[in-house]
Amino acid sequence: MHCIGREGARSGISGGFLAPYPMQEQQKHTSIWNECLKIIGNNVEPQAFEKWFKPVVPLKYVDNTLTLEVPTNFFREYLDDMYHDLLNMTLKRVIGPSACLYYTIRPVRKQAPMTMPAENTASPVNRTVSVNTYPTEGNPGPFVFPGLKRIQINPRLNPAYNFRNLVEGACNKMGITAGINISAAPGNTPFNPLFLFGGPGLGKTHLAQAIGLSIKEKYPELVVLYVTGNEFQTQYMDAIQRNKLTDFLAFYMKIEVLIVDDIHDMHGAKTQNAFFNVFNYLHENGKQLIFTSDRAPADLIDFEERLLSRMKWGLAVELQRPDYATRLQMLKARCFREGVTVEEEVLIYLASRIKSNFRELEGALISLIAHATLLHADLTTEIADQIITRIVGEDRTTVNIDQVQNTVCEYFNITREDLLSKSRKRNIVQARQIAMYLSRNLLNTSLTTIGAELGGKDHATVLHACTTVADLMSTDRTFRQYVSDIEKMLVPAGR
Numbered sequence: 105m106h107c108i109g110r111e112g113a114r115s116g117i118s119g120g121f122l123a124p125y126p127m128q129e130q131q132k133h134t135s136i137w138n139e140c141l142k143i144i145g146n147n148v149e150p151q152a153f154e155k156w157f158k159p160v161v162p163l164k165y166v167d168n169t170l171t172l173e174v175p176t177n178f179f180r181e182y183l184d185d186m187y188h189d190l191l192n193m194t195l196k197r198v199i200g201p202s203a204c205l206y207y208t209i210r211p212v213r214k215q216a217p218m219t220m221p222a223e224n225t226a227s228p229v230n231r232t233v234s235v236n237t238y239p240t241e242g243n244p245g246p247f248v249f250p251g252l253k254r255i256q257i258n259p260r261l262n263p264a265y266n267f268r269n270l271v272e273g274a275c276n277k278m279g280i281t282a283g284i285n286i287s288a289a290p291g292n293t294p295f296n297p298l299f300l301f302g303g304p305g306l307g308k309t310h311l312a313q314a315i316g317l318s319i320k321e322k323y324p325e326l327v328v329l330y331v332t333g334n335e336f337q338t339q340y341m342d343a344i345q346r347n348k349l350t351d352f353l354a355f356y357m358k359i360e361v362l363i364v365d366d367i368h369d370m371h372g373a374k375t376q377n378a379f380f381n382v383f384n385y386l387h388e389n390g391k392q393l394i395f396t397s398d399r400a401p402a403d404l405i406d407f408e409e410r411l412l413s414r415m416k417w418g419l420a421v422e423l424q425r426p427d428y429a430t431r432l433q434m435l436k437a438r439c440f441r442e443g444v445t446v447e448e449e450v451l452i453y454l455a456s457r458i459k460s461n462f463r464e465l466e467g468a469l470i471s472l473i474a475h476a477t478l479l480h481a482d483l484t485t486e487i488a489d490q491i492i493t494r495i496v497g498e499d500r501t502t503v504n505i506d507q508v509q510n511t512v513c514e515y516f517n518i519t520r521e522d523l524l525s526k527s528r529k530r531n532i533v534q535a536r537q538i539a540m541y542l543s544r545n546l547l548n549t550s551l552t553t554i555g556a557e558l559g560g561k562d563h564a565t566v567l568h569a570c571t572t573v574a575d576l577m578s579t580d581r582t583f584r585q586y587v588s589d590i591e592k593m594l595v596p597a598g599r
Contacts, residue, residue: 136170136198137162143194148187156183159443161210169204170195175443180207209445228320230257230327233358235351257358259320259328265313271437271462273430274574279311279421287318290326290361290392295419297383297393301400302423305461308396311423312363315394319361328361333370340375349378356382361392368397368404376408383414393418424577424584427545431455431465438466444473446483453485457492459546459595468492503594505543505557511593512539515586524559538587540566541573546594 137160145153160183161173174180183191195203234254272280282295298315300308316328331339343352356362362382370376386393397404400422401415426434432455439446450472458465471491476483513523516535523536536558543554544566551563558566577584 133162133165139198140194168202171206173208175210176445228259235354260330261313261316265310266317267314271434274577275424275426277578283315290319291390297418299420300396305463306423312396326360329359330363332365333367337375357385363394365396367395380411508542515590537569540569
């Protein structure tokens with residue numbers, strides 16, 4: 105509770121105190137808060153007012169104390185940190201010098217079902233462009249002049265897939281850094297094309313579209329298009345059937361930022377030949393190209409060699425499975441974004457149980473919140489266990505610190521004594537740091553416990569080791585492969 109009269113406050117609000125409201129008891133809280141909103145609305149930016157004051161609900165007014173319901177604990181802390189003085193003076197002016205303010209957090213079960221942020225966000229729009237069109241009889245001869253058709257190209261970007269909603273971790277740090285550089289100068293960085301690859305649910309589509317959205321924010325005049333490899337192939341085949349191949353190529357050559365998702369689905373020599381021509385034209389004219397795939401460029405099957413070589417011109421970035429810290433951060437960020445409160449114990453349980461990818465983790469969170477909302481039930485780890493088991497199956501992984509240490513020793517062909525020693529040899533130090541990192545990531549064991557089990561190291565040493573491993577994984581592909589191989593030995597796929 106914050107008793108407004110207990111301390112002084114500075115504010116730009118002028119005027120004396122108003123007498124307490126002579127109104128019916130059941131109407132006081134609503135009328136008082138509405139009067140406060142009028143004053144607050146004149147003292148904050150409209151955007152801040154909509155975001156931080158409109159969601160607040162007055163619940164009751166008793167003994168000079170106004171009770172307000174806010175969506176989350178973070179919401180309450182933000183109001184208290186950023187607008188304490190304004191609320192202080194406003195309530196003293198409306199209620200009187202003895203005014204008190206009390207917050208209560210909105211329970212999950214009282215909240216509406218989750219909505220994607222895109223529902224309240226305007227989609228980006230491209231400028232109208234002119235495209236050469238030719239007669240339907242086929243490719244034009246030297247004396248056939250094209251016409252001009254003005255068209256509006258839908259960028260097909262989901263506003264929810266922005267950088268603000270993308271949680272950064274060791275698994276995607278390099279890709280995000282490259283994406284931010286590209287969005288600042290599309291087509292004018294060494295990262296052209298940018299090739300993002302990795303397993304399903306690791307955020308490839310989100311990152312690719314975030315780059316597109318950021319470019320549209322900075323350079324609204326640029327024409328951006330998001331398309332899948334399968335859609336490009338379908339459009340190409342349709343253009344062939346309708347004798348519109350020239351129009352098809354003319355259309356794509358107007359794009360200034362081309363994002364092709366799941367490019368591994370672009371099959372067929374003729375389709376790839378058409379794309380080869382589009383690629384060459386756009387790249388030679390300084391346009392930005394961004395691709396995603398479930399495999400590295402070198403592993404693409406049945407792709408023309410000349411096209412593969414161009415895929416390797418820029419930067420290829422592999423997105424990894426998120427570690428425990430990133431998984432937990434993503435859950436907290438999604439809860440905040442949706443305005444729901446979930447006990448940290450439940451979030452920790454989710455992050456510990458679901459390790460494969462962001463999509464599965466997010467799906468489990470949505471299922472849990474839907475369960476609480478629709479069945480009016482409180483979220484507990486017991487309910488989370490029931491739902492998660494149905495979603496991802498029973499978790500039978502029983503990894504412990506001893507297994508982590510033994511597996512690391514086996515992988516690097518060193519003894520357990522070497523690992524636990526104080527040796528400063530490079531290979532021993534590297535193995536020891538990886539053992540610490542995996543103990544933290546896979547087991548969520550405390551830093552102190554990990555240090556005690558690894559030769560009596562203190563928690564600061566363990567923390568430094570975890571940070572070092574995370575940094576090396578984002579910059580050194582060989583080192584990243586070491587960690588990935590050991591993790592797969594400990595937690596085989598599908599287990």
